Each structure stands twice: as C-alpha cells, then as structure tokens.
Amino acid sequence: MANDYLLNKWKTWFKALGAKDGVLTRQDVSEEENKFAHLHHFGEEKKKDITGKLDKWWDEFIFRKRPGLITEQDFVEMQQADYKAYKGKYAKWIETSSKTIFDILDINHDGMINEEEFLIAFRSSGHENVQLDKDFFNSYQPDNGKVPVKKMVDTWVTFVTCEDSSQKDIIKEAFEAGV
Ligand SMILES: [Ca+2]
Helix, strand or coil, X not given: CCCHHHHHHHHXXXXXXXXXXXXXXXXXXXXXXXXXXXXCCCCHHHHHHHHHHHHHHHHHHHCCCCCCCEEHHHHHHHHHHHHHHCHHHHHHHHHHHHHHHHHHHXXXXXXXXXXXXXXXXXXXXXXXXXXXXXXXXXCCCCECCEEEHHHHHHHHHHHHHCCCCCCCCHHHHHHHCCC
C-alpha cells in the first residue's frame, strides 16, 4: 500500500489533470485539447496531428483504455493496484508516461520545455493563474529560459511515486501554492 502522503499526491494529480467535482470525462479532455491547439495557434492539420497524439496519451496512461469517465476513486485505485503489484515497474511506467507527454508538449522539438510551452500546457488544463504558472516554471531554475524534458520527467516521477515526505517535491509545492 502506498502511504497517505503518496495517496494525497495522487488526488492532487487527478485534480491537476483537469478533473471537476472528482470526475474526469472525455469531454474535459477534449476541451483541454481544443484550448491547447487554440493557444498554440495550430492550423487544422497540426491540430489534428497533436490532438491525436494527446488522445492516445490520455487513453493509454490516464484512462487506461477504460471507456467513459473516471472518478477520483477509480484513479487512485488504479495507481494503488499497480504500485502494490510492482513498485519498480510503476515508477518506470510513470517515467514513460511523463516522457511521452512532455515530448508532445515540446512543440518545437528541441528536447527542452520553454516558458511558453509550459504555460500553454498548464493553462490548457485549467491552471489559469499565469503568475503562479510562471513561478512554477521558474522553480525548475531554467537555463536560458528552458528546462530539459528529462528534468521535467524526473520531477513528475518524484511527484507520482515518492513516498518520502522529506524529499523536496517542487510539483507538490506548486499545487499547494495554488497552481
Ligand atoms: Ca521545446
């Protein structure tokens, strides 16, 4: 069993994905994707391409190929089941998930996340306080305005899999600050 510290982070993560009233629907995801495409000013073709990749990520890593909506309880139970069955593989799965999504969010394909890419990703999923989003981005101590995808991925692995509350967790801190 994951400890309470990690269970609470999974609940925070679920909300951060854009769940409303404890439920995440395909409609929520579709709205987020439309906003993402709009903020990036994608043309029709680019929008179709990126939305297809995002849909695949949501389906595989968040909905886990379940049809319809997922509740917070479903979500936490899914993490818990995998975590219990194979702790090491769970961390690897989260790493793969994070790498996959950040490679999509890295729109200019330079292996780095710049402030614009970061802000659009977070604004699209309902984190509309741009100042807080910027503070969050800056907590990565960007070099020349950019953060390597690898660094982003590592912080997500810590956030989603680390049970040790004494370890620094900048994602947890950002959400606690109101992102
Ligand atoms: Ca980039």
